[in-house]
Amino acid sequence: MAGIPVAAAPLEGRSFASEAERLLLRAMEALAAILVVAETIILLMGVVSRFVFDNPLIWSDELASLLFLWLAMVGSAIALARRAHMRLSTVTAIMSPVWQRRLEALATIVPLIVLIFLFQPAQDYVEDQSFIETPALGWPGSVRAYAMLVGIGLMLAVAALRLLKLGWRDVALSVLALGVLAAGLYAAAPVLTAIGNWNLLFFFVLLVGGAVLLGVPIAFAFGLATIAYLLTTSSTPLSVVVGRLDEGMSSLILLAVPLFVLLGQLVEATGMARAMVAFLAALIGHVRGGLSYVLLGGMLLVSGISGSKAADMAAVAPVLFPEMKRRGLDEGEMVSLLASSGAMAETIPPSLVLIAIASVTGVSISALFIGGLLPGVVLAVALAILARHRTIEAPTARAPLAVVGKTFLIGLPALILPVLVRTAVVEGVATATEVSTIGIAYCLIVGVLVYRQFDWRRAYPMLIDTATLSGAILFIIGAATGMAWALTQSGFSHALAQVMASVPGGQWGFLAVSILAFIMLGSVLEGIPAMVLFGPLLFPIAREMGVNEVHYAVVIILAMGIGLFAPPFGLGYYTACTIGKVNPDVAMRKIWPYLGVLVLSLLLLAAVPWFSTGFLP
Known part of the structure; x- marks a missing residue:
């Protein structure tokens, strides 16, 4: 089938669509940069x-x-234009070019359909909010609600313009497939309603799973399933979905997301990450497995600040990998260690997954920051022990004490930052949002006055990247919140509680099933949507089973991280291979011992709650 010619859109249409999309993207980027600064x-x-x-x-x-x-919302629109929304590409990547184009058309049309269904409800939502007055500013609530309408409208325009650039046969085939699905749902509506909660398997397992595997952005796969479920089995107005989107994206604690994303970019751009790694390399780089220890230590220091595991790995790996290769380390082992260190550091504060869990479950963010630190260190020690026996490197001379002292003095301002951020939140001096702004100010001062490496020409792209990543993260949280609401209204949460409570072994059986479930979820979904979707359902069950909430949060986050970095589906694994410039097939043969150590360490952490709760007040 690869040899069958595929019709393309007319060149005039493509040219118009490309130019219009470029102008729209520039306008959105300028607005987003202003909003980040403001x-x-x-x-x-x-x-x-x-x-x-x-x-x-x-x-x-x-x-x-x-x-x-x-x-x-503007960041979500930019993410759609830049193809930055979270999606699973493992399945589509192995298909022929013809089917890749067809699935790309499907991945464009599904968001377009979801947004069309939400546009009128967003208008209704603006009208409903216009009767509300904000307490401090005295502004009508519609000023805020217009963000939903404008954001959905911008994403509609982006999706429509992209559709014009696709081949009409690919578009027609996707429209036909979705039309058949819609007709089938309409015809089967009485049956799906009659079978009760069993219909959830179709909407939220088969439909969501199929869309994700076919490359549809995860947030829009959630949105498609939620809208299809409500239209097929209930009379609930879709304005409720818009309200849940708003609710999911508007939690005060999530204000920290774009600020930590910006902070992470500043850490890399100002040379602070490089200074941290240089000190660690001078201190322990000469011992057996020394550079592996440096990689793990560097991930512990920078992890979580950026809001992106890709950013964390990109801040550490390029500094170390050339020297590791020069010393003869196997590239498959290097990337395996890098990927497993990404999973290891999921609970190191200020992890955005911890922030997301706090926002949807009400668990104290300071308690999560305290509880997540020691488990990350335990996993780092376990990986260091394995790396010492697997990463054989050429011996090198110990760095002179003067060099160690010099790199320490140079790295000291950078080393203070992660301590400042984590201590301020843990000790209750500042909230996660407040400490992120303090960190940004500190980073700019140190970067400009001490390291003097910050190129101001990078500032505008950094602001846009911040808005893009934040928009992708927040929109998927909103979509997952809407989907979780639909599951809750269906009575699924009560049924799930009964099933989980009946698992043999009590709380230990519950923990074991949760670990298995989140490893599988992590391999398909990013950590934040998985946590937002299932956190509100599972945390009440954990309380009933007598499992400490902080302990449970740490266990499922680490389980999710293992799935995220486990081949063949884990997105994080392929990100590590891309950053390390190593063929995924090469690393896949080497990573299993590292994942095995992570699983064994996770079982230890699950069995001994003290690692997560021992330092809680």
Whole structure:
């Protein structure tokens, strides 16, 4: 079938669509950059006014929350234009070019359909919110609600313009497939309604799973299943979905997401990450397995600050891999260690997965920060022991004490940052949002005055990248919140509680089933959507089973991380291979011992809650 010619869109249509998409993207990027800067300044003003002048700005949090929703929706539109929404590409990558184009058409049309269904409800939502007045600013709620309408409208325009660039046969085939699906749902509606909660298997397992495997962005796969479920089995208006999107994306604790993303980019751009790694390399790089220890230590230091495992790995690996290769380390072992260190560091604060769990379950963020630190260190020690026996490198001379001292002094301002961020939240000095603004200010001052490596020409692209990644993260949280609401309304949560409570072994059986489930979920879904989707359902069950919430959060996050970095489906694994510039097939033969050590260590952590709860107040 690869030899069958595929009709393309007319060149004139493609040219118009490309130019219109380029202009629209530039306008959205400019708006997003302004919003990121405004968000940072407003929150920093609020922190300084409260802590320095003891004069809180009563309007700062409200204005920041309002702009935050605008930033999230505009960022989501940019992510759609830049193809940055989370998606599974493992299956589509092995298909022929013809089927790749057909599935790309499907991955474009599904978001378009979801957005079309949500556009009118978004208008209704604006009207409903216009009767509400914000408490501090006295503005109508529609000012904030318009963010949903405008964001959905921008994404509609992006999807429509991309559709014009696709081959009409590919589009027609996708439309036909979706039309058959819609007709089948319409005809089967009485049966699906009559079978009760068994219909959830079709909508939220088969439909979501099929869409994700075929390359549809995960957030829109969630949205498609939720809309199809509500239209087929209930009379619930879709404005409820828009409301759940807003609710999921607007939690105050999620204000930290774009700020930590920006902070992570600044850590790399100012040379602070390189300074941390250079000190560790001078200190322990000469011992057996030394550079492997440096890689693990570097991931512990920078992990979580950026909000992206790809950013964490990209901050450490390029600094170390050339020297590791020069010393003769096997490239498959290097990438395997890099990928497993990404899974290891999922609970190291300030992890955005921890922040997401706190936002949807109500668990204390400071407790999660305290509970997540030691388990990450335990996994790092386990990986270091394995790496010592597997990464054979050429011996090198010990760095002179003067070199160690010099790299320490150079790296000290950088080393202070992760300690400052984690300590401030853990000790209750500042919230996660507040400490992220403090970290940004600290990073800019140190980068400009101490390291003097920051290129101001990178500032604008960094602001856009911040909005893009934040939009992708927040939109998937919103979509997962809507899907979780539909599952809850169906009575699924009660049924799930009964099933989980009947698992043999009590709380230990519950933990074992949770670990297995989240390893599988992590291999298909990114950590944040999995946590947002299932956290509100499973945490009440954990409480009933007598499992400490912080302990449970740590266990399922680490299980999810193992799945995320496990081949053949784990997206994180392929990201590590891309950053390390190693063929995935080469690393796949080497990674299993590392994943095995992570699983064994996770079972130890699950069996001994003290690792997660021993330092809680």
